[in-house]
Amino acid sequence: xxxxxxxxxxxxxxxxxxxxxxxxxxxxxxxxxxxxxxxxxxxxxxxxxxxxxxxxxxxxxxxxxxxxxxxxxxxxxxxxxxxxxxxxxxxxxxxxxxxxxxxxxxxxxxxxxxxxxxxxxxxxxxxxxxxxxxxxxxxxxxxxxxxxxxxxxxxxxxxxxxxxxxxxxxxxxxxxxxxxxxxxxxxxxxxxxxxxxxxxxxxxxxxxxxxxxxxxxxxxxxxxxxxxxxxxxxxxxxxxxxxxxxxxxxxxxxxxxxxxxxxxxxxxxxxxxxxxxxxxxxxxxxxxxxxxxxxxxxxxxxxxxxxxxxxxxxxxxxxxxxxxxxxxxxxxx
Numbered sequence: 001x002x003x004x005x006x007x008x009x010x011x012x013x014x015x016x017x018x019x020x021x022x023x024x025x026x027x028x029x030x031x032x033x034x035x036x037x038x039x040x041x042x043x044x045x046x047x048x049x050x051x052x053x054x055x056x057x058x059x060x061x062x063x064x065x066x067x068x069x070x071x072x073x074x075x076x077x078x079x080x081x082x083x084x085x086x087x088x089x090x091x092x093x094x095x096x097x098x099x100x101x102x103x104x105x106x107x108x109x110x111x112x113x114x115x116x117x118x119x120x121x122x123x124x125x126x127x128x129x130x131x132x133x134x135x136x137x138x139x140x141x142x143x144x145x146x147x148x149x150x151x152x153x154x155x156x157x158x159x160x161x162x163x164x165x166x167x168x169x170x171x172x173x174x175x176x177x178x179x180x181x182x183x184x185x186x187x188x189x190x191x192x193x194x195x196x197x198x199x200x201x202x203x204x205x206x207x208x209x210x211x212x213x214x215x216x217x218x219x220x221x222x223x224x225x226x227x228x229x230x231x232x233x234x235x236x237x238x239x240x241x242x243x244x245x246x247x248x249x250x251x252x253x254x255x256x257x258x259x260x261x262x263x264x265x266x267x268x269x270x271x272x273x274x275x276x277x278x279x280x281x282x283x284x285x286x287x288x289x290x291x292x293x294x295x296x297x298x299x300x301x302x303x304x305x306x307x308x309x310x311x312x313x314x315x316x317x318x319x320x321x322x323x324x325x326x327x328x329x330x331x332x333x
Contacts, residue, residue, distance in 0.1 A: 059098055064120075066093035071124055075146050080226045083149040088156050091175060094120070097158035101168040110170075114178055114198035121175055122205040125150060125212075133211040135218060135283040144215075151216035152223065154179070155267065176216075178202065179209050180274055213271055214283040220268035221292040221325055222285075224261050229295065247296040250315045258314040265321035272328055282332060289329040297322060 070093055074086035091097070096113040099105050128143040137144060154176035162172040182202030185195050189203060202209055228248050253261070275282055297319055 059095055063093050063095045063098075067120060067124060074149065075128075075142065080145070080149070080223065083146060084153055084223075087146075087149040087153040090124075090150065091153060091156040092158050094175070096173065097161045099161060099164060101164050107168065107170065110173075111196045111198060114173065114196065115201050117175065118178055118182075118198050118201040118205075122201075122208055126208065129208055129211065133207065135211070135214050136285050136287075138287060140285075147212065148215045148219040148222075151212045152219045152264075152267075154212070154216060179213070183209060183278060210275070210278075210280055213275055214281075217268040217271040217275070217282065218285045218288055220264040222288045223264050225288070225291055225295065227257070227261065229291075247298050250297050250299050250319065253315075253318070255311050255314055258311075258318045262314070262318040262321055265318075265325055269321065269324055269328075282328065284329055284332055289326075292322075293326050293329060 067090065070086055070090040074083060074090060077083050077086050094113075094117040096110065096117050099110065099113060101107075125147060128147050130143075134144070140148070155174045157172045157174050165172045178198055179202050182199040183206070185193075185199050186203055186206075189195055189199065229246070272282055299315065299319065
């Protein structure tokens with residue numbers, strides 16, 4: 001019996017040593033697995049970062065190509081509607097419109113993307129802007145119309161940017177927003193305040209920025225006129241006998257048109273108010289404003305059923321914006 005317990009003790013000792021060795025081996029293996037996993041994770045992160053950098057590079061190259069092509073197509077296009085479409089394609093090309101909020105697309109990178117967009121925007125339109133910064137021209141040339149189309153669509157926001165920015169808890173941005181925000185901060189810049197880079201970029205092009213805002217608020221009534229009259233074919237008074245003093249029944253403008261054309265005028269009024277707040281001149285194109293002032297909108301006073309009251313409200317809202325526009329021009333005389 002004594003030999004049995006002695007043998008059992010030896011067996012237990014050997015087993016304990018074996019278990020200890022096994023545990024140490026398991027621990028060592030676990031550490032190796034952890035280290036290998038960490039190494040693989042680091043490699044994966046590096047690959048993801050490099051892939052993202054490559055995609056960013058491709059995205060920038062695509063942006064430059066699209067900006068060049070869309071600018072060329074904008075200038076070559078004829079007709080107000082087509083120019084406006086090409087202008088929106090131009091704005092969709094900017095890299096900040098494609099910001100995802102993932103990997104290297106961090107919120108800290110946005111200022112760099114905004115500064116790049118402002119730089120590219122003004123350098124793209126600079127050669128279209130005459131030194132005299134003409135707003136009140138009798139017969140605008142193709143460059144003037146191309147610039148006005150760009151000015152009217154400056155607030156364009158790509159739907160992907162809107163989606164990604166809102167997912168990140170940020171507000172979508174447009175070239176119009178960057179320009180107006182920068183101009184508002186000029187006083188702070190003059191006091192030595194630290195501002196984002198894009199603000200300084202806009203202020204480098206201040207004269208051109210203000211000129212585009214002046215074109216912007218003038219072009220919206222021209223867009224409405226183009227949908228209601230032959231004004232699209234000529235800005236001069238060569239066609240004034242066609243629509244000068246003519247009447248348009250508001251009842252013939254459907255709800256969708258009232259809302260969209262009203263939105264155009266509202267955007268123009270907002271731009272006018274912005275320029276007033278800056279104490280900058282509005283500058284008017286007299287041909288556009290006179291044509292808009294002499295176009296008569298006739299309202300149907302007949303009572304509407306309850307189901308059509310919302311249309312009457314849209315009509316009244318539209319006419320109120322028309323009146324606001326006309327008053328701004330009258331007050332400028």
